[in-house]
Ligand SMILES: Cc1ncc(C[n+]2csc(CCOP(=O)(O)OP(=O)(O)O)c2C)c(N)n1
């Protein structure tokens with residue numbers, strides 16, 4: 001179908017359209033609304049044959065989505081931030097139903113204070129639910145990931161819902177040239193959904209979501225979800241191979257940028273890693289051997305790929321666009337856990353940056369590179385720090401003066 | 407289902423769609439209601455359940471039902487019903503599902519869910535004119551967690567969170583919410599109150615409801631032996647007393663027009679009903695709470711006066 005200039009939201013909507021989704025329960029929240037409005041328009045003008053319903057809340061929306069998925073319809077829904085948290089209870093429930101729902105989350109900082117800019121506390125709050133999590137850097141990746149998400153979720157070795165994540169504003173409203181795949185080709189990659197496991201039919205009564213009494217049974221079912229999530233790593237390789245064959249674009253569980261000969265590595269996710277890549281490129285021009293690693297999956301966590309990619313590196317700086325209050329960066333903890341038992345592990349530095357969409361400047365990246373180099377020279381790793389410039393502090397101080405607090 | 411009116415209990419369908427051997431308490435009026443409801447609805451249904459006592463009717467790998475079951479959560483069974491109904495409809499429309507395989511969608515919840523936590527998702531489902539049946543078994547408290555106060559708990563009742571004491575001798579000081587009117591203000595095609603002591607009335611209401619597409623509510627006032635505090639053998643008698651005293655009017659509303667389906671010839675005093683239950687015992691001893699008892703009777707009388715069945 002060729003290329004079109006699409007926002008991240010538009011790309012997500014195209015992914016849903018191409019996946020020939022049957023059902024979309026919806027509820028608006030900025031910055032995700034463009035996705036549901038685009039789909040609603042297509043359904044209204046007849047270019048998409050699906051059923052669309054606006055629900056009374058995200059709690060209801062996720063319930064309806066999961067229930068439709070359990071009935072055998074290919075289902076999509078999308079939310080962001082407070083909406084995701086409002087539906088939190090049902091995120092766990094739907095994952096436990098083992099239904100192949102695909103949901104796009106457009107990341108946005110959490111209240112309070114209320115804000116619109118992105119960070120990843122929303123999506124990371126549901127990290128342990130059983131939903132697989134794919135994180136996207138570009139609009140193209142959003143569209144492609146929606147298609148791959150259905151392939152993964154519907155595979156009988158996985159049967160878990162998938163969340164595809166992108167940053168609000170930075171990606172949701174950035175227009176990029178996106179290749180819209182041909183419908184016939186998409187069908188050959190993602191055939192019509194024919195449920196074989198969970199679905200409700202008159203001739204075959206089935207109970208779903210039933211109670212278990214006792215930890216023996218509960219543990220069994222929970223661990224089955226864990227194993228299925230791990231299976232997704234293998235299945236994903238097949239999905240990627242097939243995707244590359246059909247569409248020519250190559251994806252992995254991690255994205256490696258100038259990593260091969262790098263001594264120092266930035267770890268970042270989502271659209272801010274584009275800023276990181278630009279900083280890496282400039283640092284390379286100055287002779288610093290740095291690269292960037294971007295996990296595309298956070299669940300399942302691609303442990304062995306990450307370990308391989310970081311083997312022999314001197315220092316790794318994780319830039320967390322999230323804050324686990326009272327602990328620090330969440331991905332830093334994940335990385336530390338992943339590398340802890342490695343004999344030849346790199347030093348691991350932690351930075352919190354980009355909260356609520358705060359910019360990360362070239363100077364801040366340079367600051368991080370310096371810290372990595374000095375840590376590897378001295379062997380001393382400084383405590384985690386918040387990326388916050390003098391001028392940002394000045395700006396904040398001014399606001400405090402106006403508020404009468406200084 | 408044959409929609410002609412039945413007149414005697416002998417005409418109830420003999421088929422049982424819920425089999426014995428569940429984890430519900432002996433004498434549970436809700437279970438008896440459900441048994442009758444399922445006789446009326448048949449087995450081509452899916453029950454979408456909210457957290458409550460009846461969640462424990464299916465415990466892996468057992469189910470007492472001949473039909474399908476989906477447990478959702480306490481706040482959102484109507485939203486689960488929406489997902490199932492919409493999915494079935496679109497799959498049939500797209501030719502992916504044989505219409506023979508279609509199911510009626512039934513929400514099953516207690517009063518805590520129906521009157522409190524799921525009110526928003528219920529309102530949404532009625533507003534969207536979802537084609538479903540909603541069965542609420544109303545034991546007037548949160549039963550599964552040990553009988554705490556819910557929006558359905560009546561004035562003067564003792565619950566786990568409204569214990570009568572020196573400062574508050576009457577127990578609950580709030581009046582029961584009126585779920586019937588809350589639903590009715592949404593103008594759904596059919597709403598009814600039912601009772602497990604009046605199965606013929608219940609059955610006829612289902613027969614009537616079946617002709618309507620859209621939301622259909624059945625609220626059953628159900629005796630709960632452990633919560634109300636009475637011997638399980640007296641369950642049906644108590645259900646009957648709640649109707650005969652006028653406390654639980656049996657009625658229906660078709661597109662907003664309310665009619666009573668049974669009016670006792672002579673209303674028994676509410677005390678007859680209250681004094682049989684431990685949850686009202688503080689109204690009688692150590693001292694009679696005359697004001698409270700009077701106001702409960704007045705509330706009942708006012709209702710029937712308003713509807714012109716009492717002078
Ligand atoms: C969000 C949430 N809060 C609390 C509970 C605990 N809970 C389980 S059942 C229940 C009571 C439900 O009461 P009701 O709807 O009246 O049904 P019943 O127990 O009487 O059958 C509660 C509070 C829950 N499951 N979910």
Ligand code: SF4
Nearest residue numbers: 430431434459549630
């Ligand atoms: S507690 Fe009451 S409502 Fe719940 S199962 Fe027992 S009798 Fe029925």
